[in-house]
Amino acid sequence: MxxxxxxxxxxxxxxxxxALTGLFLCTFLIVHLVGNLQVFKSDEGLAFNSYTVFMTTNPFIKTISWGLYAMILLHAIDGLYLAYVxxxxxxxxxxxxxxxxxSWASRNMAILGTVLFLFIVVHMANFWYSYNFGEVPYKRYTVDLTEGRLLNTEVMPEDYRLSTKMEQSLNEEGTAKTVIVKDLFSRVERTFSNPLVVLFYLLGVAALAYHMAHGFWSAFQTVGLNHPKYTPLIQGIGLWIFGILIPVIFAAMPVYIFFRNAM
Amino acid sequence: MDANANMHLTLNVWRQRNNSTEGGFVTYEVSDVSPDMSFLEMLDVLNERLVHEGKEPIAFDHDCREGICGSCSMYINGRPHGPLKGVATCQLHMRSFKSGDTIAIEPWRAVAFPVIKDLVTDRTAFDRIIASGGFVSVNTGNARDANSIPVRKENADDAFMAASCIGCGACVAACKNSSAMLFVSAKISQLALLPQGQTERKIRAEKMVAQMDSEGFGACSNTGACSAECPKEISLDTIARTNREYLGAKMTSSAV
Known part of the structure; x- marks a missing residue:
């Protein structure tokens, strides 16, 4: 070998x-974005919390997520070593x-990457750590199944614990559903009530935008994929989708929650 | 202002006795510079004055002075070969500057290109890269009858484009990583596109990249500064091709 x-x-x-770890992280970015769109729902976090349970219990996704942590570390270590060389x-x-x-972005990939790595550490401390190892309260949602409407919610007492992250039950008539679920969404709301945290997240997303504006195209060039037929498309996707659209939607999340709570 | 009037310039030139001493910038005022002089002629005039004053003239590489040998190598005002696109220093004329300008002149900066004296750097690292595989081993003889060896027009054009590299090292000088990828890619592309280069195609890619790495050049991060500054405007496509050639060779060559 x-x-x-x-x-x-x-x-x-x-x-x-x-290039290969970077492109893998790009696919993660899309999944993470689509999943996190649940924060925009006005259902007091029911969809977001249910989604969180799925992402942290599904064996396939759990396996992929360990691969993801390894890819992030490999990308960061290899990148820093290259920057040193x-x-x-x-x-x-x-x-x-x-x-x-x-371009400024192309010359500062290592600095942008370092900012992103610090962002990931803080981001995981905020949510991943507290969800898995910290004290996250439970919340009970009652949903009318005939209309799909949220009937009421109740924050469970601090010391309330379940053996699982979520329990669902139907009422006798089968017209309403009760869901008791670990309420990570309350964590999200509390975290983004601090304007300094929101600013830090915007900084992280800005670093992401510049990192992607160069990185996406650059990965294809590195694996040797460069041709007049498709390189303009790759560069367009890198700039407009990964460099602008995805970061803007990510940036909207803390901003939206901050203002929704402040109103 | 009369465009033909002589110019007055302030030059900040890197002076360094040899590789084992530290260098520094020396400021020179030059007057009576004709806008029609080439940049090298302007330095010739200054050097003549320095010799008359009993001082050491500024050492710089130059040979053909018609933009094809790749000898001249100066970092002028923050850019290799100065402000123009697709032009070597010898083809840069003083009309590209304004009277009263201050011009910074530095040697190429790369660990693989150590300074010999003043603005002259040792670029034999490029020769060693070529010697490692940038050739066709057998004698290909005289020019053949046209079309006796079929070559696609597109390949001929791309190979010619790549072959126009003059090996000046501006790509290394411009790159923030001092990477030699554009130079290496030009040669690998040229030979990979032509029938005569096929026999040694894989071993060439493997050996030239290995030699490039061992010379202490940095890795390519696709900033594109090399191609933007290349006096022959070699394209970044050649770098993508070299990535394909190298990775493909590593996956499939007989060198296990």
Whole structure:
């Protein structure tokens, strides 16, 4: 297998690792965005909380999520190592004047990536840690099944615990459903009531936007996919979808919740 | 202002005795610079003055002075070969500047291109990369009859485009990572596109990339600064092709 380690430790091989892990993270970004759209629902967090239970109990998704953590670490470590090697290649004496003919994002991928990594750590401390290891209260929702309407909600006492994250039951007539579920949504609302946290999330999303505006296209170039037939499309998707649309929707989430709570 | 009037310039030039001493910027005032002079001629005039004053002239690489040899190599006002696109330093003329301008002149900066003296850097790393595989081993003989070896028009055009690389090193100088990918990719592309290059196609990609890495050049991060500054405007497509050539060779070559 020496050819494989040789390949992966070459400059192009290290870039291949960046490209493949990066593209995997891009697919995660879409799933994460679509799932998190539940925060825009006006159902006091029922859909969001049910979705959270699904994402943290489904064995397939649990397996993928461990792969995802590994990919994030691999992307970060390989990226920082490349940044170190690349910086070293310039030598101890740099240019006095350096008017580089390239985009700002393309020159600052390592800095943007570092901001993103810090963002991910804070983001996981805010929600992933408290959901899995912290104290998240339960909430009871009663839903009218004939109309699909939320009848009432009740925050369970602090010390209320279930053996599972969610329990559902029907009433005798089968017209209403009671759901008792771990209320991560209350965490989301509480976290985004702090304007400083909202600003930090906007900073993270801005870093994401610039990182993607260069990174998406760059990954395809690194794996050798460059052709007049499809490269403009790849660059367009990288800029408009991953660089603008997805970050804007992500940015809207903390902003929307902040103002909805403040109103 | 009369466009033909002579110009007055302030030059901040990197002076360095040799590789083992530290260098620094020295400021020179030059007058009577004709806008029709090339950048190198302007330095020739300054050097003549320095010699008359009994001072050490500024060392810089130059040879053909017609934009095809790749010798001239100066980082002018923050850009390799100066402000123009698709132009080597020798083809840059003083009309591209204004009288009263201050011009910073620095050598290429890369660990793989150590400074020999002043603005002259040691670019033999490029020679070693070419020697590692940038050639066709057998003698291909005299020019054949037209069409005796069929080559697609598109391949001929792309190969010619890639072959126009003059090996000046502006790509390395411009790259924030001091990466030599554009230079290496130009040569790999040129030979991969032509029938004569097929026999050694895989081993060439493997060896040239390995040599490039061992010389201490950085990795490509697709910023595009190399292609933007290349005096021959070699395209980034060649880098994508080299990624394909290298990864494909590594997956399929007989070198296990």
């Amino acid at each position: 020496s050819w494989l380690t040789q390949t992966l430790s070459s400059s192009i091989g290290k870039k291949l690792v960046m 690349n910086r070293r290649a310039r030598g101890s004496v740099g240019y006095k004047r350096f008017d580089n003919q390239s």
